[in-house]
Amino acid sequence: MYRRLSLLTATTLVLSALLVPIASAQADVPIADPLPTPGASGVGLELTEVAQLPRSQPVPPPTDTRLVRYNRINYLGEIPDGSGRMFVPDMNGKLYLLDAGVQHAFLDLGAAVGPDFHTHRGLGSGFGFAAFHPDFKRNGKFYTVHTETGSALTTKKPDLPSPADTQVHGVITEWTASDPSADVFAGTRRELLRVGFASYIHGFQEIGFNPTARRWDEDHHLLYIASGDGGIGYTTTVPQDLALPQGKILRIDPAGTNGVNGRYGVPRSNPFVREAGALGEIYAYGMRDPYRFSWDPVTRRMFMGHIGEKAVDAVYEVRKGANLGWSEREGIWEYRRGDPSCGVFPLPADDAKYGFTYPVTAFDHNRTSAQRPCADSGNALMGGFVYRGSKIPSLRGKYVYGEGVKGLLYVADEREMRAGKPMAVTRELMVYSGGRLTTMKALVGDPNRVDLRFGQDAAGELYVLAKANGKVWKVTGARTFASCHSGHDHVLGAAGARSWQPVTPDLWQFPGREVVLAQAGVARPGPRRPFEYAVLRKGPAFGSVQVDASVRLDTPVAESNRDVIVVFGHRSDTEFYYAHLSSDNRIYPHNGIFVVNNADRLRLDHQWDPARSVGAPPAVTDTAWHRVRVKHCADTGEIAVYVDGSRYPLMTAVDKTFASGRVGFGSFDNVGRLRDLHVQGKGVR
Structure with a gap:
């Protein structure tokens, strides 16, 4: 629960x-x-x-x-x-x-x-x-x-x-x-x-x-x-x-x-x-x-x-x-x-x-x-x-x-x-x-x-x-902020293997209600970006989109760099956005909103303070399930990330690099799982 x-x-x-x-x-x-x-x-x-x-x-x-x-x-x-x-x-x-x-x-x-x-x-x-x-x-x-x-x-x-x-x-x-x-x-x-x-x-x-x-x-x-x-x-x-x-x-x-x-x-x-x-x-x-x-x-x-x-x-x-x-x-x-x-x-x-x-x-x-x-x-x-x-x-x-x-x-x-x-x-x-x-x-x-x-x-x-x-x-x-109407296209109940396209299929499990990254990925050639994720193939690519899901970090709490990511605006393996949900908010690549645009991931969120090297409060600090919402307004570029039903965004950003793309789930170099996925947006066909 x-x-x-x-x-x-x-x-x-x-x-x-x-x-x-x-x-x-x-x-x-x-x-x-x-x-x-x-x-x-x-x-x-x-x-x-x-x-x-x-x-x-x-x-x-x-x-x-x-x-x-x-x-x-x-x-x-x-x-x-x-x-x-x-x-x-x-x-x-x-x-x-x-x-x-x-x-x-x-x-x-x-x-x-x-x-x-x-x-x-x-x-x-x-x-x-x-x-x-x-x-x-x-x-x-x-x-x-x-x-x-x-x-x-x-x-x-x-x-x-x-x-x-x-x-x-x-x-x-x-x-x-x-x-x-x-x-x-x-x-x-x-x-x-x-x-x-x-x-x-x-x-x-x-x-x-x-x-x-x-x-x-x-x-x-x-x-x-x-x-x-x-x-x-x-x-x-x-x-x-x-x-x-x-x-x-x-x-x-x-x-x-x-x-x-x-x-x-x-x-x-x-x-x-x-x-x-x-x-x-x-x-x-x-x-x-x-x-x-x-x-x-x-x-x-x-x-x-x-x-x-x-x-x-x-x-x-x-x-x-x-x-x-x-x-x-x-x-x-x-x-x-x-x-x-x-x-x-x-x-x-x-x-x-x-x-x-x-x-x-x-x-x-x-x-x-x-x-x-x-x-x-x-x-x-x-x-x-x-x-x-x-x-x-x-x-x-x-x-x-x-x-x-x-x-x-x-x-x-x-x-x-x-x-x-x-x-x-x-x-x-x-x-x-x-x-x-x-x-x-x-x-x-x-x-x-x-x-x-x-x-x-x-x-x-x-x-x-x-x-x-x-x-x-x-x-x-x-x-x-990020109050656009997402659209009328929906994707629900996408937990089967046929609905997902992982970077490395052998690392994933699809036992029924959950999408599980069971083994940590490894760095791949090209720009610095999350090691392992799966893209949702079911339904269309989305312009403005709202992604709701429950996520869990399975990596032991004793490890400080624990994370899972929610992908959106995905166009290719080197072109996408992701929200990084981590128990650590003290270094640049953790707990923020990022874009990968054929170059090393770039941090976008307003909460990052480079002078103090600290960002928004840690999104997830335990191994319990957490409800996450990612909202992306394609027209304005406004992006907001909410955790556990809060009406206040944990992280916000504005970027117009990608106006549409698919959503996904994964981790930089840890393991975790997703369930209760609901994607609502404006489908781009």
Whole structure:
């Protein structure tokens, strides 16, 4: 009897056992690979370009090449006045409005601030964010974050405790437009809050109002502020210190006056207002770089994307008074300041007593052996949104976020994202543009750095932005990969010897319900390819095709290179595709999708990471029966491989070398068997 547990279910069970944040019996050594690489979702988002923002640059020209971008647009939102106007801040100084396809500069914040405006050093420097008051249509108020250096460091005093060696000030400003409907800002401004940070990174990040708050809710019209640790949390306990504003989520009342400078209020409902020695402004704490946050309009839960130190980036559900653990924890592991490995460790036995809040989903940095342990990993989680729009039903209830540097789009199910529960499984989304599969790197024309960001309009529809080319795309659809209709021609019950044409007939047995490769094949002259397989002669050759079968690897589990293959698009012994299903995913020829085209087999699948020499999770690790599906869409070249009934593909590829051919079964150099074969497709006669 073959195993019916899906690969997804099995993986989830394993991860659940590993990811529940409880003390572990693991050895007290750095964890080499904390999390598996996000698998394929089998879903692609269709991106439609809607805007190209103007080119800009920091002043003076930066020495850090990461700041040399087309521009530094970092968010898109909709003004809450019913006008449909969108706003986009450029960190280099300007706030743009997009109005029915027409764009213009609404505010030149950099010019208004003057020479102390700082943009040229630090990834978060410049005009960091903008947030419009929920009653902007009536009161004309909106809020901005920017950084200052220069004379500001000596002539202006931070309002909240700041380092003695402050390198930069983060400033929150309230602007009041004389005419809220105007295309260009005219009005007044006042400084709301100023905080000093110890370095040019991890300062004030996003600010915003809870869009789900009602008049009677405690956070109605309160401003949330994501305040980073100033880049020093990895060596200090600043994020854990409730007397300091760095490494926290702050919550203030812009209309209040009981703050330390009299220009804002401290809500009485904040969790630490009555705690001696604690800042009343703090809403939650224990953060390194709380870059982006958002609220799910249905569940009204707040999610925050957190950029980690050296091993893990994570998404948290942020609740009042929560301690997210940094710099004692990174993700669901222990972080040890000063450890030369810059890694993470198993939780201590007494972890529960600390009451840390752990992530609801995450990914790790997947360092290569060539990277120094403490060097910048080149990863940055970009928090996104739970999709509740109406245009893409299949996306509803999914939290869409990403990795900013490489421009990878990720998705997790909001229903699985629960604080205190095992982390939700994150999967990678594909990218389509103009109906064609592509990548964000290809769309922006930069192979090294995309600088991906997200946005959302009032209807809940999603947008993607990139600093690499200054463009904005709207997510206009979602499609399932390899979703073509296979056709109406079928082949079933093909288990007899007359239905098959083996390369070496003496190695095969056909006892009735099964097709058995009883002896391993040997290498043959010609290109490197599977040693032994049999081609299905029953029925026609197929164009688009779906192959369903149960397979079993009979080679003992003790051998690491165990495999069977499913052949499709077979035209000759040196022209065909095959899906390699193996217990090993660490070398190039194993566990992937390949093409043989009169040359050595070439790997095609998207899951192979050549830098780390690792591919998709092993397809088969035992000697039980496993259900396998291979789908090939001839028109698009899309190929997907599924295992054990999972609705998520284990491997995906795109190739148009062969538009038709026969199917088959075999192994590279092992033994195994097949049964319950069902081939459906478009016959080519």
